[in-house]
Amino acid sequence: MTGTPGAAATRDSETPQRSPPCSPSYDLTGKVMLLGDSGVGKTCFLIQFKDGAFLSGTFIATVGIDFRNKVVTVDGARVKLQIWDTAGQERFRSVTHAYYRDAQALLLLYDITNKSSFDNIRAWLTEIHEYAQRDVVIMLLGNKVSGFMAGAAHPHTSSPSASELAPASLNHHPGAVTGHPSSKGFFPVPSSGVRPCWRLQPILSALEKLWKWPPSGKAQAAALEIKACPPC
Numbered sequence: 001m002t003g004t005p006g007a008a009a010t011r012d013s014e015t016p017q018r019s020p021p022c023s024p025s026y027d028l029t030g031k032v033m034l035l036g037d038s039g040v041g042k043t044c045f046l047i048q049f050k051d052g053a054f055l056s057g058t059f060i061a062t063v064g065i066d067f068r069n070k071v072v073t074v075d076g077a078r079v080k081l082q083i084w085d086t087a088g089q090e091r092f093r094s095v096t097h098a099y100y101r102d103a104q105a106l107l108l109l110y111d112i113t114n115k116s117s118f119d120n121i122r123a124w125l126t127e128i129h130e131y132a133q134r135d136v137v138i139m140l141l142g143n144k145v146s147g148f149m150a151g152a153a154h155p156h157t158s159s160p161s162a163s164e165l166a167p168a169s170l171n172h173h174p175g176a177v178t179g180h181p182s183s184k185g186f187f188p189v190p191s192s193g194v195r196p197c198w199r200l201q202p203i204l205s206a207l208e209k210l211w212k213w214p215p216s217g218k219a220q221a222a223a224l225e226i227k228a229c230p231p232c
């Protein structure tokens with residue numbers, strides 16, 4: 001005789017008893033990565049997204065990679081954003097490259113007070129084109145807007161043109177994304193133009209919803225180039 005005493009036997013013709021499936025607390029999920037030089041504010045950006053707080057104090061560089069989830073409701077759908085914070089330091093690049101492949105959106109940050117962080121955008125784009133999906137949406141975000149006046153010309157938007165950044169497909173959002181107190185009154189605005197692929201739209205809408213911090217004030221953002229949706 002085989003079998004475990006007391007165990008319910010199940011014949012092929014019978015449907016096994018299963019516990020009801022857990023209903024996830026979201027309808028859609030999207031993987032988003034934060035990229036950019038060390039010190040541009042990626043970790044602060046993530047903390048601001050997740051907890052609505054600005055991480056001030058001593059700068060502690062990220063080691064490797066970390067992520068946080070945030071569920072945002074967009075048009076009645078619950079979108080779970082899995083936001084990955086990567087280390088900006090060169091020595092961790094081989095670790096972070098492995099995570100690019102299944103990301104739907106990449107937020108590429110630079111520090112508007114640090115020109116080299118902007119100049120390095122091109123190098124970041126080269127890496128992105130090598131390791132990320134071809135149709136990934138890339139958004140360029142200018143951080144640390146302290147002292148930057150709403151509507152004023154952005155220090156670095158005049159230098160690179162869309163064609164200079166090509167073949168990257170970017171939405172350019174200078175803004176106070178990390179919520180530093182001196183940056184209040186600014187936030188990136190959604191770009192207009194070609195709508196991204198329908199598959200990515202809920203994820204982008206969720207991101208844009210998160211960006212609407214703080215609720216008052218607006219910064220004018222220049223859309224350098226907008227990604228055309230490849231055929232699905």
Ligand SMILES: Nc1nc2c(ncn2[C@@H]2O[C@H](COP(=O)(O)OP(=O)(O)OP(=O)(O)O)[C@@H](O)[C@H]2O)c(=O)[nH]1
Nearest residue numbers: 038039040041042043044059061062088144178180
């Ligand atoms: N003035 C100002 N400082 C900021 C802002 N965002 C971040 N910082 C500061 O910039 C420093 C670096 O921030 P992090 O978020 O740790 O930078 P990071 O890009 O994650 O750096 P790595 O982990 O090395 O890649 C910290 O001292 C922050 O307090 C901002 O909007 N304004």
